[in-house]
Amino acid sequence: MDLLRMENVGFKYVGCSSPVLEDISFKVKRGDFLVVIGASGSGKSTLLRLLKRELVTNGETSGKIYFEDRLISDLSDQEAASKIGYVMQDPEAQIVTDKVWSELAFGLENIGVPRDVIRSRIGEMANYFGIHNWYQKDVADLSGGQKQLLNLASILVMQPEIVVLDEPTAQLDPIASLDFLRTLQRINTELNTTIIMAEHYLEEVFGMADNIMIINEGTTELYSSPLEAANLLLKDEKRAESLPSPIRLHHLFENKEKIPFTISDGIQMMTSQFGQQEIMKQPVEQKSNDKPKKTIISLKHVSFKYGRLESDILHDVTLDIYEGEIFSILGGNGAGKSTLMKVMSGLALPYQGKVTINGKKVKPKSKHVVYGHEVVYLPQQPLSMFVKESVKADYESFLKTMGYTNIEESINGIADWFNISHLLEQHPYDLSGGELQLVALGKILLLDPDIIFLDEPTKGVDTQNKNKIAQLLKEFSDKGKTVIIVTHDVDFSAKLSSRCGLFFDRQMISISDPVTFFSNNYFYTTPVNKMVKTYLPKVVTFDQAKGSWLVIKKREDCNE
Structure with missing residues (x-):
């Protein structure tokens, strides 16, 4: 008997003329590991949310979805909550309590499991995942990898039949990502738990899968073995780059x-x-570059902490960023990379040391740093950048606020480059993770800035769009513009960067060109180099x- 079955399923968002999914049919057996792949915006996230009825957004659904030969809509609330688990892309978006132990107990308490059973299940799960060492911690003190592991454990303590995951490693560093995926594989093989996962980065998951499902423009292009999927994608040079x-x-x-x-x-x-x-x-x-280098951003003996009684996040950091270079910052989850970028950009002020941009010291309310025109910043959570009902309305409001007059021309130009014209009329909250990343990047680049700060710009973005982003950033670099990137994407960094550095123990270390940096590493290196x-x-x-x-x-x- 099939554990899950979709029959001619389609979905259309409210206000959209065309469906995002159309005539999707497939079957999943108990214990299968299914990986769903496809371009950003192809409908992967929408498809996965249909499996978790509590997460289905407003729209029109057609076709039928069966779980254990029963319509998903006929499951009781308790069955729907416990039998089908869901892990989101953003580790923090799913956590609802402030303590690790409380998060593990939350789901069980809400479906009325007796207290002694809850304690027994939590104890078993905490030991299985190695959570017992940080069981009493505040969730806020956990790294990104620990938070995502906690999300998975909080789902598995409910003893689900299926675990659905939407790009669960998109915000994890390479080591945490590998640990998470290997834990997922153990769950699949040792507990016979069915896994359905959407993923862009296929280096590890491709070999774990029993079947690969390729979604292309809202329809099923292929549902078959990894070997068949590989043979299909190898026929197209551009699509083969995702393999x-x-x-x-x-x-x-x-x-x-x-x-x-x-x-x-x-x-x-x-x-x-x-x-x-x-x-x-x-x-x-x-390539060697012997030309004199002009320092654009300089940090001298910089230290920073978020509170007077807190520990330093940055300690005695000295770093120079040069005009026209693309500088990548790598490191573990929670190491302080994003904080470093905020201090470099002037969005956060150090309590010790000096930060200069274009030779002028950054001070509170610095007037010489013109944010938007000269300096732009893409945050790790790009949804926070949007306040209007559509992407286009947000773009227009942004350009008007910044004093631009050629608004339509600017929007059309960036939309054509990123191939996001079809997204302009959509509400930002209706976009997939990859689509949101593209429109957010498009928004900050509307102003043609001189210094660009990007925090995880390829999160949730498919390979072809990553290549487009890389090409655009190289063009900016060639024009003398400076790009600073915080990223976990080692392939993107190796392909694009002028220099790379590892943030560790509150400081930047191992700063060098990509070849030297990655070839000298064992873990923070590319799959090709391994x-x-x-x-x-x-x-x-x-x-x-x-x-x-x-x-x-x-x-x-x-x-x-």
Whole structure:
């Protein structure tokens, strides 16, 4: 018997002329691990919310959804709450209490589970997840990875049949993300819990899946095995960029062995490809820039904390950012990266040290820093940037406030570049995470600023739009504009950055070019570098691997 079944399901939002989902049909068996993929705005989040009836937004639903051969609409409130769990993209959006133990108990208390049973379930779950070490903590003191793990544990303590997850690792650092996904895999294999997850970043989850579902413009393009999905996406060069690096390298090297889905399998593929050859020197030349560098942002011995009695978040930080560079800040959840960016931008003032922008010290109510025209800031929660009923109305109001006159031309230009014209009339709250990220980025770039601060700009964004964002930011950099990015996206950072740095123990460390930075790391590095490190130690991106492979093939041809 199928655990879950959709039959000809469609959905149309209130006020929209066309449906976001149309004629979706599929079946999920008990214990399956299903990964749903597709471009930003393809309907993935809407599809997942239909499985959790409490989260369905206003709109018109067609077709039928069955859970254990019963319509989801016929489930009792207790069954709907306990049997189908849901984990959101934003770890903080789902937490409702202030203590870890209280969060674990919240769902059970609301469905009337006896107190002794609650205590027993919580104890078991806390030990399973390793939460017992921070069981008494305030939720506010947890890292992003711990909060997302708490969300998952709070769902599983209800003993659901299905756990639905909407890009659950989008805001987690690489190490926390891997830990979370491996915990999810354990739950699937050890507890036989059915997993349905939407995800853009496929490096780890592709190999975990029993089936892959590709959503394309609101319809099911494919529902099949990971192998079938890989073969389909490999036919299109642009769509293939979303595939895990082991699959892309296998295709690049024209390897005849079984397609690898995991990093471990990819390393074995490299061994079979190159055997016991000596380590090759990186054949891809790195661009050098000997031109004098103009310092745009400078921090000298800066320390910062949020309260007089609190501990330092930044301590004695000294850092220079140069004109025209793209500088990426990486580090663990809760390390203080976003705080560092706020201090760099002048949005938060240090209690010690000096911050200068364009050679002028940042002070309270600094008049020389013209926010909006010269300096813009994209926050980690972009929804906070929107106050109007539609994206276009918000854009128009923003430009009028900033004194612009060529409003229509500016909006059309940015909408065409980001391909978001179809989103302009929508309410910001109706957008997917990836769509919201794009329109928020579009809003701050309307003003053509000189200094751009971006906090997790690729969160929830599909690969093709990431490439578009990277291209736009490179164009800004080429014009002499400066870009500072806080990100967990190591691939994006490696491809785009002029320099990278790791924020650790309240300071910036290991600042260097992307090749040096990522090739010297074991965990904070790219999947490509993990696989090719033994043979091509300085290759950190797929494009570099491609360039190296062409050189290697040319050498082999010359030696024949």
